[in-house]
Amino acid sequence: MNGNGILEIIAAIFIFGGGVLSVLSALGLMRFPDIYTRNHAGTKSTTLAVLVTLTGVFMYFWIAEGYISVRLILGILFVFITAPTAGHIIVRAAYRSGVKVSDSTVEDELGPMLRKKEGEREGES
Amino acid sequence: MPAQFLTNLFIAFLWMLLNDEDELRFSTFFAGYLVGIIIVFIMHRFFGTQFYLRRFFALLKLILIFIRELSSSSVFVIKHIVKKEVTIKPGIFYYKTELRGEWEVSLLALLLTLTPGSVVMEVTPEGDAFYVHAMDIAESRENLLRSLAKFERAIMEVLR
Numbered sequence: 001m002n003g004n005g006i007l008e009i010i011a012a013i014f015i016f017g018g019g020v021l022s023v024l025s026a027l028g029l030m031r032f033p034d035i036y037t038r039n040h041a042g043t044k045s046t047t048l049a050v051l052v053t054l055t056g057v058f059m060y061f062w063i064a065e066g067y068i069s070v071r072l073i074l075g076i077l078f079v080f081i082t083a084p085t086a087g088h089i090i091v092r093a094a095y096r097s098g099v100k101v102s103d104s105t106v107e108d109e110l111g112p113m114l115r116k117k118e119g120e121r122e123g124e125s
Numbered sequence: 126m127p128a129q130f131l132t133n134l135f136i137a138f139l140w141m142l143l144n145d146e147d148e149l150r151f152s153t154f155f156a157g158y159l160v161g162i163i164i165v166f167i168m169h170r171f172f173g174t175q176f177y178l179r180r181f182f183a184l185l186k187l188i189l190i191f192i193r194e195l196s197s198s199s200v201f202v203i204k205h206i207v208k209k210e211v212t213i214k215p216g217i218f219y220y221k222t223e224l225r226g227e228w229e230v231s232l233l234a235l236l237l238t239l240t241p242g243s244v245v246m247e248v249t250p251e252g253d254a255f256y257v258h259a260m261d262i263a264e265s266r267e268n269l270l271r272s273l274a275k276f277e278r279a280i281m282e283v284l285r
Contacts, residue, residue, distance in 0.1 A: 027206055028205075033213075040243075088246070104214050106215070109219045110256040
């Protein structure tokens with residue numbers, strides 16, 4: 001086995017690892033109690049999975065075909081910009097429209113702040 | 126700073142010409158540029174300004190810190206996913222940041238939301254504090270605060 005073969009296997013391991021991470025985060029999506037914790041599993045582990053998979057694909061193209069794919073790097077970049085924005089907006093919208101946090105939640109410092117602001121607005125009108 | 130950049134370009138050109146190849150190759154130019162970076166770094170104090178690639182290296186450091194936090198907290202989340210029973214205690218806590226300005230605060234929020242186990246839920250209207258939802262606040266609060274401080278320091282190095 002030559003050096004390229006070994007590197008190809010490493011790339012394959014990266015891609016496989018990305019797949020496993022995706023499966024695990026899908027599992028987390030089903031198991032966690034409320035939308036906020038599900039959001040952790042859904043958006044976050046998936047970003048890592050995408051990162052690992054695309055890195056593996058990038059390595060494979062580089063080794064096997066001697067071709068540096070800029071598009072894959074741009075893909076990673078854009079996933080990294082959009083995924084947290086979407087996660088933040090989903091959680092924020094959910095909290096503002098009154099989705100309950102799960103019973104196991106131990107502390108909540110945001111609720112009192114929002115309720116206070118609501119009270120102020122009602123007091124003005 | 127422009128003086129340093131021009132010196133570096135000059136060294137790269139010189140390197141390319143002194144190599145005396147049949148044609149002008151970009152790879153030789155790039156090698157010369159790398160050599161030039163080392164030379165300019167050694168003599169940058171004579172220019173009286175900071176090294177012009179300092180921000181670039183700070184950015185690399187920020188990316189490395191981010192990748193480390195990303196993998197360590199992913200392991201943490203996955204450990205909770207595959208546990209037999211879900212025993213997490215989520216919570217929302219308030220964090221006041223030292224960073225100022227749109228770029229710094231949004232960069233910190235982006236990095237914090239990307240690392241598993243924490244989501245920024247709200248930024249206060251003044252833009253100087255976050256409400257962060259942590260997946261397991263009882264266990265990971267210390268870790269989270271430590272990585273927050275690390276990110277803050279790295280971001281300051283890049284943007285200031």
